[in-house]
Amino acid sequence: MKTVYIDGPLDAVHLDEVKQKIAEAATELGDIITLDCTAMSYICSSGLRVFLQMHKEVTAAGGKLIIKGLQPLVKNVFDMTGFSQIFNIEA
Amino acid sequence: MERQLTLYNRVEELSRLTEFVEQLCDELSLDAVLSFNLNLVLEEAVTNVVNYAYPPGEEHTLTLKAQAEGDMLTFILRDQGKPFDPVAQAPDVDTTLPASERPIGGLGIYIIKQIMDEVSYQYLDGSNELTMKKKISQQQQTETTDTE
Numbered sequence: 001m002k003t004v005y006i007d008g009p010l011d012a013v014h015l016d017e018v019k020q021k022i023a024e025a026a027t028e029l030g031d032i033i034t035l036d037c038t039a040m041s042y043i044c045s046s047g048l049r050v051f052l053q054m055h056k057e058v059t060a061a062g063g064k065l066i067i068k069g070l071q072p073l074v075k076n077v078f079d080m081t082g083f084s085q086i087f088n089i090e091a
Numbered sequence: 092m093e094r095q096l097t098l099y100n101r102v103e104e105l106s107r108l109t110e111f112v113e114q115l116c117d118e119l120s121l122d123a124v125l126s127f128n129l130n131l132v133l134e135e136a137v138t139n140v141v142n143y144a145y146p147p148g149e150e151h152t153l154t155l156k157a158q159a160e161g162d163m164l165t166f167i168l169r170d171q172g173k174p175f176d177p178v179a180q181a182p183d184v185d186t187t188l189p190a191s192e193r194p195i196g197g198l199g200i201y202i203i204k205q206i207m208d209e210v211s212y213q214y215l216d217g218s219n220e221l222t223m224k225k226k227i228s229q230q231q232q233t234e235t236t237d238t239e
Contacts, residue, residue, distance in 0.1 A: 011109075012102050012138045042127070044134050045198035055190050073127045080205050081198060082186020 001032045007039035010047035018047070022054050031063040034090075038069035043077055055087060066090055092118070092159040100141045100151045100170075108137055108155070115157055119164070121227060128206045129164075129225065135199035136168050136177075136221055144172025144219065162228070168221045175219060178204075178212045 004025045010018055025033050035051070051067070058065045068090045070078065078084040096111045098104040112133055116126035133155065145151050153170040177200045184201040204210050209224040 011105060011134060012141075013105050042130070044131060044138070045202055046138065048198060052190060052193060059190070073124060076124075077131065077202070081184070081202065082188075085187070086190040086193065 001034065003034045003036050005036045005039065009042035010040055010050075011042060011044050012046050015046050015050060019050050022050070026054065026058050026061075026063070029061045029063070031058060031061070032066070033058055033063065034066040034068050036068050037071070037074065040074060041071065043074050045081075048077070048081060048083055051087065052083070064088065092157075094157045096155045096157075097152050098137065098155070100145055100149075100153060100172075102138070102141055104141070105134060105137065108133060111155070111157075119159055119227065125225075125227070132203050132206050132223060133166065133168075135203050136166075136223065139177060139199055140168065140170045140172065140219075143175065144170045159227070162226055164225045164227050166223045168223075169218045171218050174214045176212045176214070177221065178210055 002025045004022055006018060006021070008014060022033070022035065025031070033054075051065075055065045066088045070089065075084070075089075078087070078089070094111070094115055096108065098107060109130060112130045113126065116129060121129070137153065137155070140153050144153070151171065153168065156167045156169075158165045158167075184197050200210075203223060207223045207225050209222070211222045213220050213222075
């Protein structure tokens with residue numbers, strides 16, 4: 001079980017940084033990775049795509065990606081795009 | 092009320108966009124939810140232009156005009172890049188598909204259409220022009236009038 005802390009806005013400017021952070025955590029088959037988003041103030045569609053890509057990769061390697069602590073306005077973006085049903089989201 | 096912002100086609104310019112939108116939302120006394128959503132819409136629209144309108148490595152500008160008239164807030168984004176109609180060419184996003192079948196693209200314009208009340212595109216005099224309209228509530232308008 002590994003936890004990756006995502007903080008600040010996940011916009012196009014901070015995309016690569018976050019991508020790198022998650023990729024560094026997902027190194028072994030069957031990894032269970034929690035993305036702690038308590039301090040993530042914003043997400044754009046590129047950010048959602050990074051999460052989706054990682055979800056696909058981690059799941060394909062027999063692991064699980066958990067998204068935790070979404071702020072209400074950010075959660076709304078997940079709901080609007082149907083991503084809430086795709087991800088394992090925990091409060 | 093009318094405001095205009097000119098940006099270079101660089102991703103770093105998004106921080107200037109955020110400042111512009113936040114200031115505008117403050118002036119119009121828009122609530123936190125709408126401010127967040129408008130910021131998201133405009134980032135999606137501008138990112139599309141920054142990433143796809145011009146050949147890589149070329150420096151160009153794009154302009155964003157914001158107008159508030161009555162209860163209608165209108166944004167017009169203009170660039171002189173290759174003609175591209177995001178409204179017509181956006182794929183329909185099926186939000187019920189499982190992760191493995193979700194396509195990676197098309198989300199930005201989908202978000203824009205979800206949040207805004209009207210989205211239209213035209214190619215005019217060598218410019219792509221994306222117009223996005225959002226009705227702002229009466230209460231927010233009253234508050235705006237009070238602070239003016």
